[in-house]
Amino acid sequence: xxxxxxxxxxxxxxxxxxxxxxxxxxxxxxxxxxxxxxxxxxxxxxxxxxxxxxxxxxxxxxxxxxxxxxxxxxxxxxxxxxxxxxxxxxxxxxxxxxxxxxxxxxxxxxxxxxxxxxxxxxxxxxxxxxxxxxxxxxxxxxxxxxxxxxxxxxxxxxxxxxxxxxxxxxxxxxxxxxxxxxxxxxxxxxxxxxxxxxxxxxxxxxxxxxxxxxxxxxxxxxxxxxxxxxxxxxxxxxxxxxxxxxxxxxxxxxxxxxxxxx
Numbered sequence: 001x002x003x004x005x006x007x008x009x010x011x012x013x014x015x016x017x018x019x020x021x022x023x024x025x026x027x028x029x030x031x032x033x034x035x036x037x038x039x040x041x042x043x044x045x046x047x048x049x050x051x052x053x054x055x056x057x058x059x060x061x062x063x064x065x066x067x068x069x070x071x072x073x074x075x076x077x078x079x080x081x082x083x084x085x086x087x088x089x090x091x092x093x094x095x096x097x098x099x100x101x102x103x104x105x106x107x108x109x110x111x112x113x114x115x116x117x118x119x120x121x122x123x124x125x126x127x128x129x130x131x132x133x134x135x136x137x138x139x140x141x142x143x144x145x146x147x148x149x150x151x152x153x154x155x156x157x158x159x160x161x162x163x164x165x166x167x168x169x170x171x172x173x174x175x176x177x178x179x180x181x182x183x184x185x186x187x188x189x190x191x192x193x194x195x196x197x198x199x200x201x202x203x204x205x206x207x208x209x210x211x212x213x214x215x216x217x218x219x220x221x222x223x224x225x226x227x228x229x230x231x232x233x234x235x236x237x238x239x240x241x242x243x244x245x246x247x248x249x250x251x252x253x254x255x256x257x258x259x260x261x262x
Contacts, residue, residue: 026112030119044127056070056139067142070141079218083186089120117166117250120165124161128158145226153238153239167249190215192209217237
């Protein structure tokens with residue numbers, strides 16, 4: 001009597017949580033799409049520069065005021081624009097069904113979020129470089145520290161805006177709702193970050209809230225460059241917190257990403 005040996009089916013190899021080739025392919029696709037969207041590119045690249053230019057001449061009679069707040073706004077403007085563009089662009093991908101088709105392929109959520117972050121991060125580098133160069137050499141922003149440290153904080157702020165935009169897009173069902181998240185996510189941080197008054201002058205409750213908001217540390221980092229010639233321990237702490245918040249929010253964005261909007 002012969003026996004027949006059956007070979008069990010081979011299970012498909014599990015998709016790794018993050019794959020470099022898939023991430024790079026996603027980033028390349030997003031950049032190709034953005035290339036055909038000049039309005040988004042203009043919003044990301046030019047608007048922070050235009051806002052800094054206007055701010056400089058708003059305080060034309062008081063250059064010291066521009067020096068005091070220009071460095072802080074050099075980090076805030078990129079954060080706001082990257083938040084707005086990233087949240088809308090990601091939501092548009094989901095409502096059109098693009099994300100559903102992509103996630104049906106061997107493409108994990110981590111690959112998708114990392115690809116988006118890489119694509120928008122590339123634009124953030126260009127944006128931050130142009131805005132920093134304009135502020136320092138075009139508008140005469142006077143800082144004590146290294147311009148490279150100023151650029152580093154501006155870039156981290158733009159990446160944080162990208163991460164926040166990717167995260168909140170999961171909770172919006174339309175582009176209008178994505179824009180509505182700005183008052184809820186960005187405006188409180190703008191009011192409590194120390195731009196208008198030192199945080200230790202606020203009500204204790206508001207000061208405690210500001211201590212957990214990433215924009216507060218972005219402004220603190222800019223102020224460290226504004227006042228000190230060398231890299232201080234406070235600057236290192238502030239930049240690490242901003243970078244850590246960006247990574248944390250990207251992780252939350254991958255965990256909450258939806259295939260499509262119902």
